[in-house]
Amino acid sequence: MSDKTGADAPALVKCLVWDLDNTLWQGTLLEDAEVRLPDAIRAAIVELDARGVLQSVCSRNDHDLAWARLEELGVAEYFVLPEIGWGPKSEAVRRIAEGLSFAHRTIAFIDDQPAERAEVAYHLPDVRCYPAEEAVTLTGLPEFSPAVSTVDSRRRREMYQAGFRRETERSAYEGPDEEFLRSLDLVMRIGRATEEEITRVEELTLRTSQMNATGVHYSDRTLRELSADPGHEVLVTTLTDRFGPHGAVGVTLVEKHPAVWHLKLLATSCRVVSFGAGSVILNWLVDQAAAAGVHLVADFRRTDRNRMMEVAYRFAGFDDEPCACREAVRTAPARAAETAEQQETTEVERLHLVAAPRTPSTTVRLIAPDLTGRPATDTSVVAPA
Secondary structure, eight states, rough: OOSOOOOSSSOOOOOEEOOOOTBBBBBBBTTTTTBBHHHHHHHHHHHHHHHEEEEEEEESSHHHHHHHHHHHTTOOGGGGOOEEEOOOOOHHHHHHHHHHHGGGGGEEEEOHHHHHHHHHHHHHHEEEEEEEEGGGGGGGGGGGSSSOOOOHHHTTTHHHHHHHHHHHHHHHHOOOOOHHHHTEEEEEEEEEOHHHHHHHHHHHHHOOTTBSSOOOOOOOHHHHHHHTTTTEEEEEEEEEETEEEEEEEEEEEEEEEEEEEEEEEEEEEEEGGGTHHHHHHHHHHHHHHHHTTTTTEEEEEEOSOOOOHHHHHHHHHHHOOOOTHHHHTTOEEEEEETOHHHHTTTTEEEEEEEEOOOOOOOOOEEEEEETSOOOOOOEEEOOOO
């Protein structure tokens, strides 16, 4: 049994951090260079990877020897941001979480030594710790079992690894950030969510906390019903660059009224914060509202992690000024597809904006529909004069 039991519906684990000696492999590497990887552990590593659970390593070992053995065993590619050295494991786990921009409650740690688990649990109380004997049963636990598997989840590790290569190149780039972003050949596509994409949209509302304007989870069923409602727009954003696809990185939910569009949800992946993805989406939506001659009202619910989303809204021009259009949103009849939680307005701030035309991004080529009913647009990046 794990050292820490969660609620009836525990938060999904986004990254599992493995100890090596007598946990991932059998034996102690510094005593036996031929440590063995059990077939059941290999199968667990592959299965978790397929489910979209990232995996890392935190081990007291010689880095070069340990990494070489992981490569010999054919599993090194499955681990991101490995921490192999001699410092406290809690600090290593903390660095992994920070490198991934993951909340500690989404991190799990597995180790054969009770003292090591206790040290991590003491300094990082939100990290879930598991003894090594549970390794082969992790795939049967609810916190390691996403309800659905999507194309993006199956390639999540590869997308993160591409992201680390991207960041390495960015660190070495000596020019302005805007020039580097333009060199990436970024292409953003915003479109109405397809049947296949709806599941990924639900996953985004579950997994995204820092860049989620309300923290509200919309179920697959609810999203499908809203997508079929002509009064709603369920939009998914994808992003690619010369390093490869980022996958689905944003979800936008808009209810359209005659004089105001109600932005009920905007959530973007933390992986694309540095590309200004949220701002590009907001500017596009504001421009669309201006073309339609409507105001925008956006829901925002403060959490302990979404401060950056409030900054994005404020930077886009949303404010607290009174306007009659707020009343249209407040008195709108409840949609059958939405649950009581999503209709609840307690602690939800309604930010307001009088829409005006916006200048397209100079770093991102944007391909998006026209919500006013005109054909889709392709906004290519144009270098400033």
